[in-house]
Amino acid sequence: xxxxxxxxxxxxxxxxxxxxxxxxxxxAELAVVLDKGGNIISQQGKRDSAELSIVAALxxxxxxxxxxxxxxxxxxxxxxxxxQGKKTHVFMNGVDxxxxxxTVFSEKTTVGLIRFYSVSCSRKLQQVLDRLRNQPQRNRxxxxxxDIQKAGTLFGR
Amino acid sequence: xxxxxxASKEIQFKIxxxxxxxCGKTTNLSYIHSQINSDNRGDLVSLATAADRxxxxxxxxxxxxxxxxxxxxxxxxxxxxxxIYNTTRQLVLRSVDGIVFVADSxxxxxxxxxxxFRNLEDNxxxxxxxxxxxxxxxxxxxxxxxxxxxxxxxxxxLNNRKVRVPTFEACATSGxxxxxxxxxxxxxxxxxxxxxxxxxxxxxxxxxxxKPLVTPHV
Numbered sequence: 001x002x003x004x005x006x007x008x009x010x011x012x013x014x015x016x017x018x019x020x021x022x023x024x025x026x027x028a029e030l031a032v033v034l035d036k037g038g039n040i041i042s043q044q045g046k047r048d049s050a051e052l053s054i055v056a057a058l059x060x061x062x063x064x065x066x067x068x069x070x071x072x073x074x075x076x077x078x079x080x081x082x083x084q085g086k087k088t089h090v091f092m093n094g095v096d097x098x099x100x101x102x103t104v105f106s107e108k109t110t111v112g113l114i115r116f117y118s119v120s121c122s123r124k125l126q127q128v129l130d131r132l133r134n135q136p137q138r139n140r141x142x143x144x145x146x147d148i149q150k151a152g153t154l155f156g157r
Numbered sequence: 158x159x160x161x162x163x164a165s166k167e168i169q170f171k172i173x174x175x176x177x178x179x180c181g182k183t184t185n186l187s188y189i190h191s192q193i194n195s196d197n198r199g200d201l202v203s204l205a206t207a208a209d210r211x212x213x214x215x216x217x218x219x220x221x222x223x224x225x226x227x228x229x230x231x232x233x234x235x236x237x238x239x240x241i242y243n244t245t246r247q248l249v250l251r252s253v254d255g256i257v258f259v260a261d262s263x264x265x266x267x268x269x270x271x272x273x274f275r276n277l278e279d280n281x282x283x284x285x286x287x288x289x290x291x292x293x294x295x296x297x298x299x300x301x302x303x304x305x306x307x308x309x310x311x312x313x314x315l316n317n318r319k320v321r322v323p324t325f326e327a328c329a330t331s332g333x334x335x336x337x338x339x340x341x342x343x344x345x346x347x348x349x350x351x352x353x354x355x356x357x358x359x360x361x362x363x364x365x366x367x368k369p370l371v372t373p374h375v
Contacts, residue, residue: 007164038171039252054216
């Protein structure tokens with residue numbers, strides 16, 4: 001298994017603790033951990049949840065495209081991406097093969113500080129995620145056919 | 158790959174609309190976006206050229222019904238259909254849970270339909286996945302146009318595998334068949350998730366209990 005299919009309460013709490021510490025030290029506004037498919041694993045900081053899923057999809061796509069670009073120019077990867085705006089900036093780095101740390105920050109802090117703290121944050125996240133991947137899944141969420149049939153039509157006008 | 162988050166009480170699934178260029182993938186998402194209440198969807202994001210040709214992907218997040226107190230979220234993506242964007246299609250297919258193959262029903266698009274389906278199989282193979290292992294449906298789009306192939310011919314060309322998948326006639330511009338397609342692929346994704354959960358549960362139940370360590374007699 002190369003991703004995290006089930007996140008328990010304690011798992012999310014651990015990831016959130018790492019992200020909170022990162023936000024406190026770096027003074028960034030938002031930190032999101034997402035997988036290569038664009039799914040959000042966890043986030044800390046202020047953002048509308050509907051908007052976050054779009055941001056995650058775009059970030060994953062952007063990072064994947066850049067990784068492909070790196071391989072075409074002879075690099076194994078570009079480990080970090082920085083996009084500079086007028087007031088708000090974005091920093092992305094790979095936590096591991098399947099996970100990305102996406103950070104939004106403003107003029108309150110600097111890209112150097114973000115980059116510095118993202119290294120330790122990524123290391124801690126990697127330890128948590130590796131443990132999650134290797135342990136047997138404790139929480140069981142099961143759906144039965146009856147649950148799906150009871151759901152009726154999923155989407156409608 | 159679906160993700161279940163016990164903290165936020167959400168299950169996320171990824172569905173990709175695949176097909177040849179100009180077959181109606183983006184039109185499907187546009188129609189869905191126009192019809193679903195804004196409380197149950199996010200914005201439709203289209204990374205496209207000036208000529209409205211999909212450049213990278215379109216993305217539409219949807220919230221479906223709540224099952225067992227978990228909100229099901231479906232992330233809909235489209236891929237660029239033009240041949241030159243094959244690498245981009247591979248990126249968008251990552252971690253896919255379900256696929257809608259949109260075929261152009263016009264007679265002169267048959268070769269492109271076949272090439273696109275083969276391309277889908279090739280791109281999945283690069284991720285060590287097989288089309289038969291992923292829930293998918295086929296949409297015969299543009300049924301309103303003249304000079305279209307009959308559905309039995311389309312099935313013969315594109316739905317002639319060991320297991321035939323559900324197909325839907327559609328006209329994405331008017332919305333005909335769009336929600337039928339979406340509802341079916343969503344159900345198939347949930348069904349697969351259910352089967353996998355049940356298999357994991359029965360495998361866990363069969364696992365022998367760990368033997369206690371033998372305490373040496375002191």
